[in-house]
Amino acid sequence: MPKVTETVLEIDLDSLAHNYNFLRSKLNPTTKFMAVVKAFAYGSEAPATAIKLEKLGVDYLAVAYANEGIALRNGGIKTPILVLHPLAANFASIIDYGLEPSIYSIKILLEFLEVANSMNQKDYPIHLKFNTGLNRLGFGENDLELVSDHLLKATDVRVVSAFSHLAASEDKSERAFTLDQIAIYETIFHKLGGNLGYVPMKHILNTSGIINYPEAQFNMVRSGIGLYGYGNEPSVDAHLKPMATLKTLISQLHRIGTHESVGYNRAYLSDKPRVTATLPLGHADGIGRHYGNGNTFVSINGQKAPIIGNVCMDMIMVDVTEIDCQEGDEVIVFGHHPTAEEFAFTAQTISYELLSGISQRVKRVIIGK
Known part of the structure; x- marks a missing residue:
């Protein structure tokens, strides 16, 4: 796939076909x-x-x-x-x-x-x-x-x-x-x-x-x-493939000092010098405020980056202090890792709510045939 330059929801039709065929295999032919x-x-x-x-x-x-x-x-x-x-x-x-x-x-x-x-x-x-x-x-x-x-x-x-x-x-x-x-x-x-x-x-x-x-x-x-791609239990999920992957990128990196705050209402206060990344999506895109303040993480270069501070309407901030990354790097919000089920669970909700709530302003990109 080409490098992500904006927030997109990738829709994999091959995964859809895989899931359909798996479920069909559980049924009588008629x-x-x-x-x-x-x-x-x-x-x-x-x-x-x-x-x-x-x-x-x-x-x-x-x-x-x-x-x-x-x-x-x-x-x-x-x-x-x-x-x-x-x-x-x-x-x-x-x-x-x-x-x-x-x-x-x-x-x-x-x-x-x-x-x-x-x-x-x-x-x-x-x-x-x-x-x-x-x-x-x-x-x-x-x-x-x-x-x-x-x-x-x-x-x-x-x-x-x-x-x-x-x-x-x-x-x-x-x-x-x-x-x-x-x-x-x-x-x-x-x-x-x-x-x-x-x-x-x-x-x-x-x-x-x-x-x-x-x-x-x-x-x-x-x-x-x-x-x-979700079967309501891990043993079933193992046979399914998530159809949707929400991707975004790092818009900006910030170096903050000890006791500096991040985001609205100063909801996050750093305990030491840290590096944060700002991502171009927020609760207007379907990532609600309940995912903020350390409850949830995204994946950057294969590593967990926890969401810190309050989720904004159009932006979230994540802690990348221990991650080797730069502005423009791709971010996986959910897909294969974390899955939508894993992402939703961190905020005590379910994959149904997360998936169906992704705003229509997020660009859909169809992959597969």
Whole structure:
């Protein structure tokens, strides 16, 4: 790669392919794969990611909101796209762009049926979301009869899948809870199929579910974080490759004396003469203030450089006293070392938050094919 001259997020499509193939290897040949590309593909670059996944043969894509799916359609994506959290204001656009809504409440169902009818739809594909313990979105089991009654009267839509979401599939100590969720879901699904007179697709597993509960893969699985290189446990991470690497450079070096301060509010006071490096990224780029004051480190010439002082909007400062470096040298914020998971852990957060929070002002650079 050429020398970094600005802060960039490198998106490695070869790593994406590696991760996809690893997760696929855990599935039966007939099991469909839904790739979650919401939030700019977990902070990376959604169109390029979706195009690569389409070439790899993914069966479905999933986004959170309609505008994300519309952007993919405008980027040429033809693969079916599930909108996980559709809002009534976007129903007409969802139909216009051939997106498939997750229907999660009676109110949303009735509103979508009204719009579908007004747009003269026939058997428009929808997905039903059932709540089995996450308590976020979804119908309850006690909604089944009413949902079924409305659907049996409607010719505007057809249920493509009925799904749920595991709350703690990565946590081995919550195995009993997860198995209970799966059992509740299977009961709901069986009743739904009996009511509708046909059998939709069935899916409940996320990335950790694929690894820990392969017996519940049913017709399809959904993966988000695993595609981007993180499996929620070290033994899985060892088989995955981080897709995104955040790189920057040293803008300026400073030599400071004993008891001199660095940054806003004099949050860092040196205990001896030190050398600091200023880097051109900050909390406006997604590196929040919780990473400051020695909690976290970046990598410069293969060595750890702790972040010191408060993170600024556009800059962070790191201690390079023991590192042989100069202005213009490359800095790895996260990637392979430290990984996004390691970087996030130092501030007691998770890779999901870090990755999805990288600002769109950070330039994306696509590598791989």
